[in-house]
């Protein structure tokens with residue numbers, strides 16, 4: 001009698017300011033360790049040089065911890081999957097070099113994963129022992145992070161098409177930049193989310209973009225937000241302090257409306273009613289509630305990733321690695337990290 005052995009995957013993620021490592025048995029997660037670098041908080045944004053240094057400092061410990069938590073030894077791992085791009089080059093180089101070194105010293109095969117591909121599948125992550133997720137294709141993924149805002153039509157694990165994208169800022173950038181105007185710490189998204197829960201979302205109106213098709217724009221909203229504050233501060237120096245919660249709630253409402261209006265359009269155009277959100281902004285409580293309400297009204301089937309999988313993590317990289325390995329998409333030891341990586345390149 002044959003026993004089908006599971007594929008043990010070590011995932012490594014270092015594209016921005018999270019150093020992460022995870023171990024998966026096929027698609028099921030045995031560990032997922034994330035070290036979010038705190039050093040950037042005082043600078044109001046990610047400082048690339050400091051990010052690569054912190055990755056260098058963290059990566060060995062994070063990988064060791066992920067292996068320990070999983071109960072597997074390095075010798076038992078069958079595949080190493082790492083983030084090849086897109087992201088900060090210095091940060092990507094740390095994860096890439098580490099993965100290549102491991103592959104060279106152990107002889108294990110290597111897979112270079114597109115970070116955004118990880119976000120597309122992140123909602124499928126389940127811990128070992130939980131009920132596995134049953135994927136249904138095609139689905140629409142609203143990918144909203146600090147660097148990206150896209151609507152992707154996902155036809156299969158390795159087959160997808162970007163059908164809408166931002167022409168300027170990402171949704172997360174809009175949250176972060178407007179939060180900075182309010183004097184809030186970085187990253188601003190989670191702080192705005194918290195303030196918005198007690199603010200009046202109808203208190204202020206900000207300009208919404210008129211962009212054709214399924215594309216997004218957030219730079220006009222940022223300017224409109226800035227001008228509202230600048231004009232009001234002229235008459236009332238404590239305008240921000242007095243209105244902080246209402247400004248946060250109104251900003252959040254506007255961003256959510258922009259995102260959901262395009263999603264409605266995407267469903268109309270494609271006829272696809274299976275909806276997923278992912279990326280850091282998909283942790284936003286207003287967006288999750290707004291999408292849940294909309295799904296009920298429009299009879300959509302939605303999948304919200306667990307909060308721990310909305311942000312950057314290595315488990316989603318390992319998951320993609322699993323499907324790439326099954327399709328024979330391995331890479332050689334001369335693979336290079338790519339700060340700009342075409343989404344559909346493997």
Ligand code: KG4
Nearest residue numbers: 145146147172187189190280281284311312
């Ligand atoms: O996906 P992510 O962790 O990193 C990349 O950009 O790839 O996303 C980070 C972004 C930041 O802009 C952060 O402000 C935003 O996600 N974010 C949120 C929330 N949590 C994180 N934005 C709004 N509401 C949140 N709860």
Ligand code: ZN
Nearest residue numbers: 119145279312
């Ligand atoms: Zn990301």
